[in-house]
Amino acid sequence: MPLFLRSCVALLFSFLLLIENTGAQEKLSLQQAVDLALRQNPQLVLAQQDIAVAQGKSAQAGALPPAEIFSRVNEISFDFAELSEIEIGLSQSFEFPGKRGGRKTLAQANHRIAELQLSRLRVVLAAEVKKRYYENLWVAENFATQKFSAQILADLQQLLSERYQSGAASYLEIVRSRIELGRSRSELAGAQQEQVAARAKLNLVLGRDSNLLLQLSDSLAYAPLTLPRDAVFAFAAQQSNLSQIFITAVERQRRALRLAQLVGRPDFSLGAAFQRVAENPPFTAAQPQGQTVNAFGVEASISLPLFNRAAPKGEAQIARAELVAAETRQAYFEQQLRRNFEVAFAAVAATEKQVSEFHNVVLPESLNAVNAAVAAYQSGRLSLTDLLDIYRTARQARLEKSRAVFNYLTARADLETVGEKFELNQNE
DSSP: OHHHHHHHHHHHHHHHHHHHHOOOOSSBOHHHHHHHHHHHOHHHHHHHHHHHHHHHHHHHHTOOOOOEEEEEEESOOSOGGGOOEEEEEEEEEEOOTTHHHHHHHHHHHHHHHHHHHHHHHHHHHHHHHHHHHHHHHHHHHHHHHHHHHHHHHHHHHHHHHHHHHTTSSOHHHHHHHHHHHHHHHHHHHHHHHHHHHHHHHHHHHHTOOOOSOOOBOOOOOOOOOOSOHHHHHHHHHHTOHHHHHHHHHHHHHHHHHHHHTTTTSOOEEEEEEEEEEEEESOOOSSOTTOEEEEEEEEEEEEOOOTTOOHHHHHHHHHHHHHHHHHHHHHHHHHHHHHHHHHHHHHHHHHHHHHHHHIIIIIHHHHHHHHHHHHHHHHTTSSOHHHHHHHHHHHHHHHHHHHHHHHHHHHHHHHHHTGGGOOOSOOOO
16 A cells, blocks of 8 residues: 555656656647737738728828819700700819818828727737647646546555455545545546636637637747846837827827818819800801800819808817827826836736746645545555645646746736737726
8 A cells, every 4th residue: 555655656656747848749839829829810811901991091191182074054045956055074073282181191090099909809819829838738737637637546545455355455445545536536527617618718719610628839938027126117118009090099089180171161162164155256147046166165164161150169179179189098008017017017927036936945835645545544644634735735736836937927918918908997
């Protein structure tokens, strides 16, 4: 019995060290997962279509009003052969200077915002893929550990049953081993469910239809954050697509206000026409009806919004309010960026300390405790119940260390997107 127990414990810790230092068979690396998501995630496909729509609207905003071809027939009688005046012409409308350019500037700003939204989504999606990838690594390690642990306890329970039949083990040891085995199998079922859920989340963010198992080649590797706090914040603020979106939105609304102030300005129309006019002098005996003259004419018109002063005032009021709202959102985002960064950076620092504590103190001490417990159990100074408690504590410490690494990597991913998230209503 002691030799078997010593072998089980040694094998368990060897297995746990193995899954920490080696990855699964190479099927999908973290970078491959990010690239896959950036190629086929539906959110990015929709964002690309938004860019196409904004580009079309930008071209549409710079277009002139459609020209008009007109014809006029005057002094119509029942004899169409005797029509005395015919006019065929072309007319083109022109808006007040600044209106078309203002609309084009607004459309270009919307196009720029759509491009920034796509860049922002790419950053957010890449971070989400990393988090889901790390989650799958964690739940896979948890499942493998729980499965191996359940097998070890099942073998131990079987051996104790055989020893109980020969009187070498007590009934209390049998009961305790059955309880531990039941708890281990329950935890195994929970770990299996977590693995299914994590796989579904990863498939969703990758845009995969298949629900087959993914073998991930990367591992939960810990790499410390070496850049100072101020440098990390400066980089996040500089690379923030959302910050550029708010800046562009403010400039767009300023242009929209100037455009709204031009709504009441008159528009123009210019035209030219070919005219055929009959019954023109001289009237002679040979031509008692006069002669028919072919000529060209020009026309010009201007719109006078004399009775529609409410619409320009309303447009200007709306544009002014939207400009204030855009400036308010920009200012609030800058405040929120600093606060969100402090929260995210603190999470990275805290989880990094946890990983360091587990790696330098908890895991070595738990391994020493198990080895000492095995030796005490061999000499009869420790009961099986106490040995199982120590074993369970050591196993839990190993899993908590992996969980701490997962939390650290997730916090790093959140830190990467600190400049791409904004919530207008926050109650924290």
